Amino acid sequence: MLQQKGYKSTNQREEILNILFENKNEHLSCEDVHKIISKEKKDIGIATVYRTLQLFEKLGIVYKINFDDGVTRYELNTEAENHHHHHLICTQCGKVTEVKLDLLESLEHEIEIEEGFVVSDHDAKFYGICKECKNKEK
Amino acid sequence: MLQQKGYKSTNQREEILNILFENKNEHLSCEDVHKIISKEKKDIGIATVYRTLQLFEKLGIVYKINFDDGVTRYELNTEAENHHHHHLICTQCGKVTEVKLDLLESLEHEIEIEEGFVVSDHDAKFYGICKECKNKEK
DNA sequence: TTGTGTGCAAAAATTTTGCAGGTCA
DNA sequence: TGACCTGCAAAATTTTTGCACACAA
Numbered sequence: 001m002l003q004q005k006g007y008k009s010t011n012q013r014e015e016i017l018n019i020l021f022e023n024k025n026e027h028l029s030c031e032d033v034h035k036i037i038s039k040e041k042k043d044i045g046i047a048t049v050y051r052t053l054q055l056f057e058k059l060g061i062v063y064k065i066n067f068d069d070g071v072t073r074y075e076l077n078t079e080a081e082n083h084h085h086h087h088l089i090c091t092q093c094g095k096v097t098e099v100k101l102d103l104l105e106s107l108e109h110e111i112e113i114e115e116g117f118v119v120s121d122h123d124a125k126f127y128g129i130c131k132e133c134k135n136k137e138k
Numbered sequence: 139m140l141q142q143k144g145y146k147s148t149n150q151r152e153e154i155l156n157i158l159f160e161n162k163n164e165h166l167s168c169e170d171v172h173k174i175i176s177k178e179k180k181d182i183g184i185a186t187v188y189r190t191l192q193l194f195e196k197l198g199i200v201y202k203i204n205f206d207d208g209v210t211r212y213e214l215n216t217e218a219e220n221h222h223h224h225h226l227i228c229t230q231c232g233k234v235t236e237v238k239l240d241l242l243e244s245l246e247h248e249i250e251i252e253e254g255f256v257v258s259d260h261d262a263k264f265y266g267i268c269k270e271c272k273n274k275e276k
Numbered sequence: 277t278t279g280t281g282t283g284c285a286a287a288a289a290t291t292t293t294g295c296a297g298g299t300c301a
Numbered sequence: 302t303g304a305c306c307t308g309c310a311a312a313a314t315t316t317t318t319g320c321a322c323a324c325a326a
Contacts, residue, residue, distance in 0.1 A: 008279095008325055111226065117268050120265055123263045125261045126257045185308070189306085208315090290314080300304095
């Protein structure tokens with residue numbers, strides 16, 4: 001991995017990166033990552049997990065997200081899609097799913113014209129009832 | 139105020155509500171609210187501020203927002219606009235401004251069709267460079 | 277070797293909670 | 302009066318930090 005931006009490649013950093021890859025569609029908190037590490041026999045100090053994820057964020061490897069549950073979560077920045085971050089949060093069961101649709105471009109364009117604000121990224125959360133919960137109601 | 143939803147009207151709750159009104163365009167944390175109260179001679183326990191803002195959120199009086207600075211913030215739910223929550227966050231100076239545009243409706247419609255997810259609210263943050271910082275660069 | 281990185285434990289920061297007493301309806 | 306509210310301080314949670322030691326380059 002390209003830690004050749006002036007940072008060293010260490011076992012801890014590689015391990016944490018692995019975990020992020022293996023849980024691509026999760027939104028892990030530092031605590032979560034640390035628990036997974038513990039389960040896999042290895043052991044890394046929780047402080048290192050915090051420091052590493054902060055570093056990864058600075059380097060653009062992960063994004064920070066917050067679902068108002070009291071902890072900061074991170075997700076891999078899969079630069080395949082350009083910028084993104086659309087989450088559907090079910091207010092009934094709490095499930096979080098991702099959406100790929102990127103219709104915010106027109107909105108961003110409008111913001112740029114109306115407000116003179118140059119958008120470089122966004123983070124959108126939609127609250128509502130997911131398909132499963134909706135079906136259950138019937 | 140309509141605390142007649144089964145909750146009592148107390149001095150503390152009214153005072154906190156006043157502060158929210160007087161700072162309509164701010165995004166206050168519990169700490170912020172508590173500091174403002176202290177400045178205005180009055181004194182309310184910080185625990186009460188936390189409990190009151192949680193109550194207000196449950197009652198739909200305020201919205202919870204999070205700008206990844208480690209604290210939960212609240213803003214008045216001005217039901218004038220339907221649902222909303224668009225914030226422009228300048229990555230240079232940190233300033234947060236509101237946008238009124240509501241172009242997310244078409245996106246919500248699409249989400250409903252594609253994912254079967256019924257959207258009831260959203261929260262969108264746009265990161266970028268604000269007008270002032272952009273001008274400064276030149 | 278040498279500057280970075282790590283682990284530990286202590287500290288900080290934010291939020292929650294138990295309980296005794298106070299207040300509103 | 303009686304249930305609800307508040308204040309305080311203690312506790313719980315999450316995150317940060319200092320420092321001695323370890324390790325990658």
